[in-house]
Amino acid sequence: MESLSQTEENYLKAIFKICENEDKPANTNAIASELQMTAAAISDMLKRLSSKELVHYKRHYGVTLTEHGSQIAKTLIRKHRLWEVFLCDVLNFTWDEVHEMAEQLEHVQSSELIFRLDRFLGRPKFDPHGDPIPDADGNFEMRKQIALSALQENESGVVVGVDEHSSAFLQYLDQMHLGLGVKVKVLEIYKFDNSLKISLGAGKELTISNKVSENLLVQKK
Amino acid sequence: MESLSQTEENYLKAIFKICENEDKPANTNAIASELQMTAAAISDMLKRLSSKELVHYKRHYGVTLTEHGSQIAKTLIRKHRLWEVFLCDVLNFTWDEVHEMAEQLEHVQSSELIFRLDRFLGRPKFDPHGDPIPDADGNFEMRKQIALSALQENESGVVVGVDEHSSAFLQYLDQMHLGLGVKVKVLEIYKFDNSLKISLGAGKELTISNKVSENLLVQKK
DNA sequence: TAATATTTTTAAGTTTGCTTAAAAATATTT
DNA sequence: AAATATTTTTAAGCAAACTTAAAAATATTA
Numbered sequence: 001m002e003s004l005s006q007t008e009e010n011y012l013k014a015i016f017k018i019c020e021n022e023d024k025p026a027n028t029n030a031i032a033s034e035l036q037m038t039a040a041a042i043s044d045m046l047k048r049l050s051s052k053e054l055v056h057y058k059r060h061y062g063v064t065l066t067e068h069g070s071q072i073a074k075t076l077i078r079k080h081r082l083w084e085v086f087l088c089d090v091l092n093f094t095w096d097e098v099h100e101m102a103e104q105l106e107h108v109q110s111s112e113l114i115f116r117l118d119r120f121l122g123r124p125k126f127d128p129h130g131d132p133i134p135d136a137d138g139n140f141e142m143r144k145q146i147a148l149s150a151l152q153e154n155e156s157g158v159v160v161g162v163d164e165h166s167s168a169f170l171q172y173l174d175q176m177h178l179g180l181g182v183k184v185k186v187l188e189i190y191k192f193d194n195s196l197k198i199s200l201g202a203g204k205e206l207t208i209s210n211k212v213s214e215n216l217l218v219q220k221k
Numbered sequence: 222m223e224s225l226s227q228t229e230e231n232y233l234k235a236i237f238k239i240c241e242n243e244d245k246p247a248n249t250n251a252i253a254s255e256l257q258m259t260a261a262a263i264s265d266m267l268k269r270l271s272s273k274e275l276v277h278y279k280r281h282y283g284v285t286l287t288e289h290g291s292q293i294a295k296t297l298i299r300k301h302r303l304w305e306v307f308l309c310d311v312l313n314f315t316w317d318e319v320h321e322m323a324e325q326l327e328h329v330q331s332s333e334l335i336f337r338l339d340r341f342l343g344r345p346k347f348d349p350h351g352d353p354i355p356d357a358d359g360n361f362e363m364r365k366q367i368a369l370s371a372l373q374e375n376e377s378g379v380v381v382g383v384d385e386h387s388s389a390f391l392q393y394l395d396q397m398h399l400g401l402g403v404k405v406k407v408l409e410i411y412k413f414d415n416s417l418k419i420s421l422g423a424g425k426e427l428t429i430s431n432k433v434s435e436n437l438l439v440q441k442k
Numbered sequence: 443t444a445a446t447a448t449t450t451t452t453a454a455g456t457t458t459g460c461t462t463a464a465a466a467a468t469a470t471t472t
Numbered sequence: 473a474a475a476t477a478t479t480t481t482t483a484a485g486c487a488a489a490c491t492t493a494a495a496a497a498t499a500t501t502a
Contacts (some may be wrong), residue, residue, distance in 0.1 A: 040493095043451050048488090048489095059497090060498065090341065091338065104330065109325065248479080266459075280480080281466090
């Protein structure tokens with residue numbers, strides 16, 4: 001088992017991310033956009049990944065991960081999210097600061113390191129953004145989560161995650177005290193722009209745009 | 222300030238390491254041997270590092286680090302040794318297991334990360350092998366340490382470091398209970414091969430080869 | 443279905459960081 | 473000092489991972 005370059009690892013992650021949502025092959029342009037590279041570079045690399053049997057690749061059709069490629073991608077996600085927990089819980093970074101560092105830390109090669117980090121952190125099941133951390137076999141713990149925008153008037157939920165990870169969005173949520181674990185209730189839906197009036201735990205009320213409620217994931221309560 | 226590749230960083234570290242001991246320029250072959258590469262590759266890279274003003278390079282003469290290059294090398298050493306402390310103190314790895322992981326972790330780019338890691342670890346001054354950790358400005362705390370082989374009969378010292386970092390040597394020291402902080406006394410010097418009979422704290426006696434005593438650093442007591 | 447637009451691939455060229463082999467510079471020995 | 477040995481550099485070439493530009497395949501639209 002030759003070990004992969006960081007570059008190759010990043011391709012596998014990108015393909016995983018794209019195929020995760022829609023259940024069809026990833027196309028070249030989508031990968032190019034995800035990795036901020038030209039389509040030509042992607043075509044180039046897909047041939048190499050294919051010869052290493054990390055992806056199923058059919059020219060002009062699209063690409064999916066093989067079982068092996070998928071395992072590697074899931075391990076990378078596991079490492080990324082465990083390091084994010086470390087950075088937030090142990091070194092007290094905020095949830096909007098940790099992505100770039102985790103992006104580098106995830107490439108450190110040592111399964112024993114990840115095993116011990118996981119144990120040290122108390123085998124967390126979710127990262128600081130509420131994303132599930134796959135176990136050592138690559139299994140994700142799934143939750144019944146929906147966008148806040150899907151709640152009806154007078155329904156309540158607990159914030160368990162976000163669908164957008166930009167610093168700007170995360171910092172906005174901090175400002176509004178809309179962090180993970182906060183209980184929210186939809187008081188009113190303004191039909192013309194789908195903005196919401198919601199109440200937070202301590203009797204506080206807040207109006208948020210549809211853009212925000214679409215990207216806030218809650219568990220119905 | 223363009224950030225350097227891991228490869229370039231490794232060259233700076235190698236040059237620093239070579240110049241650290243002997244106070245003269247590092248020659249091409251020494252660097253090649255340190256990095257396990259051909260001399261041609263070194264010549265090649267030295268030109269590039271020189272154009273970035275990280276080294277003073279004079280053909281057929283040798284190479285030294287510029288102030289800037291030296292600062293980068295010291296920061297890398299700081300990062301490497303702090304991560305080693307993390308791996309041993311927090312994740313309970315042994316001192317012979319941590320080098321390779323630290324070798325990768327040291328390349329993670331974030332000064333805030335290192336600042337916080339240092340604080341979390343309690344601002345340690347030495348790594349698990351007793352090597353000094355430079356402060357954020359690159360200053361090393363120097364100790365009056367000598368090889369155990371330099372002690373006379375009936376002189377005592379405390380083990381504070383090692384000059385050789387191979388797993389084999391470190392594991393041997395563990396087996397003999399010759400870790401950092403152990404107080405040793407030279408009972409007898411066998412002239413024909415310079416092996417030593419020494420006593421450890423709890424009345425235990427031990428005979429060690431000259432190879433061992435030359436690589437064990439002690440503080441005279 | 444023919445024309446047009448989009449997507450993907452191929453081709454050619456670049457940079458980084460290595461290699462081997464040969465040439466050049468410096469050191470050592472006789 | 474001349475001959476030999478060592479060290480260092482240059483030259484040519486290679487693989488990885490990109491780029492731009494052109495060609496080819498697939499999709500869309502009139």
